[in-house]
Amino acid sequence: MTSSTNGHGTNGHESNGHVTNGTNGNGAQYLPGSLWEDGLVPEQTIPDQGLSAQKRTYGSSGIGVHDLVPKLGYREYWYPALQLKQLGKRSFRLFGRRKPVQANIMGQDIVFFEGKKGPDGKRNIAAFWNRCPHRGAIFTPKGRCEFDGTISCPYHGYTFDETGDCVAALTEGPESGQVGKMKARTFPTAVVRDVVFIWMGQTEPVPIEEDIPEEFFDPAYIIDTYRTVWPMNWSLTIENSGDNHSSYIHRFRMRRILNLQSFRQDMAYWPGVKVVEQTDKSIAFKPAGPAPHQVYYPGLGAKWPRHTWWRIMPQRTNLLGRNLHVKPFSHEYRLPSIARVHGSGTGHLHMRWATPIDESSNIHFSFGISHATNPLKRLYRKLYLRFWYRTFVVKVTNELEDVPVQRWDRLDPTAPQKLGANDAPIIIWRRRLPLTSRDNIRVWKKGVKIEASEEIEIQETREPVAADD
Ligand code: FES
Numbered sequence: 001m002t003s004s005t006n007g008h009g010t011n012g013h014e015s016n017g018h019v020t021n022g023t024n025g026n027g028a029q030y031l032p033g034s035l036w037e038d039g040l041v042p043e044q045t046i047p048d049q050g051l052s053a054q055k056r057t058y059g060s061s062g063i064g065v066h067d068l069v070p071k072l073g074y075r076e077y078w079y080p081a082l083q084l085k086q087l088g089k090r091s092f093r094l095f096g097r098r099k100p101v102q103a104n105i106m107g108q109d110i111v112f113f114e115g116k117k118g119p120d121g122k123r124n125i126a127a128f129w130n131r132c133p134h135r136g137a138i139f140t141p142k143g144r145c146e147f148d149g150t151i152s153c154p155y156h157g158y159t160f161d162e163t164g165d166c167v168a169a170l171t172e173g174p175e176s177g178q179v180g181k182m183k184a185r186t187f188p189t190a191v192v193r194d195v196v197f198i199w200m201g202q203t204e205p206v207p208i209e210e211d212i213p214e215e216f217f218d219p220a221y222i223i224d225t226y227r228t229v230w231p232m233n234w235s236l237t238i239e240n241s242g243d244n245h246s247s248y249i250h251r252f253r254m255r256r257i258l259n260l261q262s263f264r265q266d267m268a269y270w271p272g273v274k275v276v277e278q279t280d281k282s283i284a285f286k287p288a289g290p291a292p293h294q295v296y297y298p299g300l301g302a303k304w305p306r307h308t309w310w311r312i313m314p315q316r317t318n319l320l321g322r323n324l325h326v327k328p329f330s331h332e333y334r335l336p337s338i339a340r341v342h343g344s345g346t347g348h349l350h351m352r353w354a355t356p357i358d359e360s361s362n363i364h365f366s367f368g369i370s371h372a373t374n375p376l377k378r379l380y381r382k383l384y385l386r387f388w389y390r391t392f393v394v395k396v397t398n399e400l401e402d403v404p405v406q407r408w409d410r411l412d413p414t415a416p417q418k419l420g421a422n423d424a425p426i427i428i429w430r431r432r433l434p435l436t437s438r439d440n441i442r443v444w445k446k447g448v449k450i451e452a453s454e455e456i457e458i459q460e461t462r463e464p465v466a467a468d469d
């Protein structure tokens, strides 16, 4: 089961960027409504240049969203799946049976339920493939947690403990030979900060500290967790966090009107990107320098933004007069699907972690992270993160402005793309980080780490590397 649905051997690496005739090279459809891969984009020729319209328009960068990035995500990592508070609920508020919880993760249907209490009073969280090993019935939504730390299949009532063992075949009697012989397919889990993490990889899980950012293990940090589903490929959710779309798409953002930031001068654009740090699992970057809040565009014969008369306050600077919009490490991408934005002057970290559901949706975890040790400051930060940040940054700005532009039926990630200077981190995200990913080291190349010299060849051929070759 693992390899057949793994997402690498068969569908993880189709190349998009070299398709120039409107047909899909391998015949596989990517998304419903994918105009490019469906072959619905007509070929046009521009006579004076001898180029196809597609080539001219898109410039044939050859670096599409899924250039090397797997469509269903990297599997050899821990991912947040759900919040602890979603588990252990009863059918009705005060009575009724406890219900298991279902989630689709990386194309697989998973059921979660609470195991028995351990010596520390905490419960392990069980994660099973959502199919009963007896005759394949689905555990949710009709299955129940009738007995402490177990799940019972809704069909014949075979009951499994948190390790996946069948502990009772209720309709076959106490002497049933199935008990002790049948096992549900389980996935490793861990709970950190009341978030349930799951390991979907086909190799041994790493210690969870390797994948979860350091703030989660430091009690001086407050973390506000918000979970929702974003209707787009997981990789777009990450790329959206680091590209500079803000001065255009969010130009009318509500929170900046409410906190008066709209009356402040802001950078109209990013004059390129400076990469300030790169590791095997991350890239940190910031705008290459400051920029004016309004600028003349010769191609338009006009200035943009067109009107700025209400920006009566100067750009934000620190005490040394340094522009806060260009402070180091303002953006970061981390494997497998983490984007971090360090707030300019606000002292808090806006972190996104996208858990792939399928090719066109992901579980979007938003973590508002703030460092505070003083009890009063902690209270203020908690309220700030819960009410201001979650409402005006995540919901009003991200969900109402970013998502409508990027959702699966509005942005076709299979169309060829032409990347520019501000897209440099995205190029690294699509080309370099896949090569240093644990999936590449452990599975795609079976433990062989690809060196930079091999990168060119991989860029050219982009052959899928099957898990079992
Ligand atoms: S199919 Fe689940 S108990 Fe029979």
Ligand SMILES: [Fe+2]
Residues within 6 Å of the ligand: 240, 245, 246, 250, 397, 398, 402
């Ligand atoms: Fe945005």
